[in-house]
Amino acid sequence: MSLATTTSLTPAELEARLRLHSLPELGPRRFRRLLDAFESASAALSAPASAWRSLGLPASCAEPRRSAEIRERAAAAMAWLEQPGHHLLTWDDPRYPALLGELPDAPPLLFVEGDPAILERPQLAMVGSRRASAPGLDTARAFARSLAGAGFVITSGLALGIDGAAHQGALDGDGLTVAVLGTGLRCLYPHRHKALAQRIVARGGALVSELPLDCPPQASNFPRRNRIISGLSLGVLVVEASPSSGSLITAKLAAEQGREVYAIPGSIHHPGARGCHQLIREGATLVETIEHILEALRGWQVQAPAAAPSAQAGHPLLALLRAAPQSSESLAMNLGWELPRTLVALTELELAGQVACEAGCWVYRAG
Numbered sequence: 243m244s245l246a247t248t249t250s251l252t253p254a255e256l257e258a259r260l261r262l263h264s265l266p267e268l269g270p271r272r273f274r275r276l277l278d279a280f281e282s283a284s285a286a287l288s289a290p291a292s293a294w295r296s297l298g299l300p301a302s303c304a305e306p307r308r309s310a311e312i313r314e315r316a317a318a319a320m321a322w323l324e325q326p327g328h329h330l331l332t333w334d335d336p337r338y339p340a341l342l343g344e345l346p347d348a349p350p351l352l353f354v355e356g357d358p359a360i361l362e363r364p365q366l367a368m369v370g371s372r373r374a375s376a377p378g379l380d381t382a383r384a385f386a387r388s389l390a391g392a393g394f395v396i397t398s399g400l401a402l403g404i405d406g407a408a409h410q411g412a413l414d415g416d417g418l419t420v421a422v423l424g425t426g427l428r429c430l431y432p433h434r435h436k437a438l439a440q441r442i443v444a445r446g447g448a449l450v451s452e453l454p455l456d457c458p459p460q461a462s463n464f465p466r467r468n469r470i471i472s473g474l475s476l477g478v479l480v481v482e483a484s485p486s487s488g489s490l491i492t493a494k495l496a497a498e499q500g501r502e503v504y505a506i507p508g509s510i511h512h513p514g515a516r517g518c519h520q521l522i523r524e525g526a527t528l529v530e531t532i533e534h535i536l537e538a539l540r541g542w543q544v545q546a547p548a549a550a551p552s553a554q555a556g557h558p559l560l561a562l563l564r565a566a567p568q569s570s571e572s573l574a575m576n577l578g579w580e581l582p583r584t585l586v587a588l589t590e591l592e593l594a595g596q597v598a599c600e601a602g603c604w605v606y607r608a609g
Contacts, residue, residue: 270349356449365420386419430449481506503525560596
């Protein structure tokens with residue numbers, strides 16, 4: 243793939259931005275300060291160190307800008323961009339996702355493997371615990387499958403636990419999903435999700451990172467990438483999280499960015515539900531079904547095709563709801579099921595057009 247199809251910048255300006263991007267202690271705000279002051283990355287690199295100091299940039303930024311190491315990293319990135327399916331989006335690229343571009347600390351560069359066009363499609367972020375329970379993983383897969391079926395791209399962080407389940411659920415529903423990494427795209431982490439990452443790209447999704455391609459896992463980079471997950475999305479759904487979970491950082495960032503925040507409740511005895519309960523107390527929307535999400539985002543919804551009514555005619559939930567409307571808690575109790583399993587099944591039946599949630603109770607819909 244030629245660089246002309248990857249970015250609208252000249253090769254010289256692209257190389258200059260990649261060199262700036264590799265400098266230590268040069269985050270998005272300092273990067274923007276340089277471009278505002280010098281109008282181009284090429285001019286910024288040519289400016290004397292005193293000009294950088296006058297902008298409040300430390301010597302640790304300015305000194306290595308002409309080093310062989312920085313040039314080599316930029317050259318390696320240029321070579322990566324020549325490969326099929328590899329893209330770089332910059333602030334001034336018309337393909338740069340508009341929602342993300344609203345952030346004051348929007349990434350100056352986004353490396354993308356896959357289809358960059360899906361970053362402009364309506365996205366919903368799903369996050370949660372890395373050490374999720376089996377019911378939590380089931381819930382994440384089911385909600386992702388249903389939300390993808392309703393036309394949303396599912397965005398998450400490729401981590402173990404809820405993130406991975408959300409990506410897989412979207413793929414199971416023949417939907418699209420975006421993984422925002424906390425490493426460079428050449429240092430995929432966690433390693434056990436390498437095959438999942440490959441499936442995401444092969445099925446029309448994308449892997450995204452603001453970090454240099456060779457950036458390894460570093461603890462400080464994972465909270466930093468959370469602002470991208472929320473920034474790309476219309477809202478964030480937290481499926482299962484403890485009060486100390488990084489997922490609550492994503493939810494906090496989403497609220498600060500003006501995004502919707504949703505949380506799925508759980509048992510008061512389950513530590514993994516306490517983070518969600520905290521979010522609900524702080525104003526997040528309590529979610530039991532995807533309808534609670536879709537009703538706030540009606541303009542974005544793409545109706546999923548209804549399943550054949552006969553496919554689930556003998557479903558035990560339908561048998562109970564034909565008799566009388568019931569709450570999800572009552573249905574779980576009558577069937578002896580855990581509440582998350584019940585919510586998953588109700589969501590699937592709702593997408594099939596066989597049940598609906600009205601005034602807090604589930605009702606049967608005749609075919």
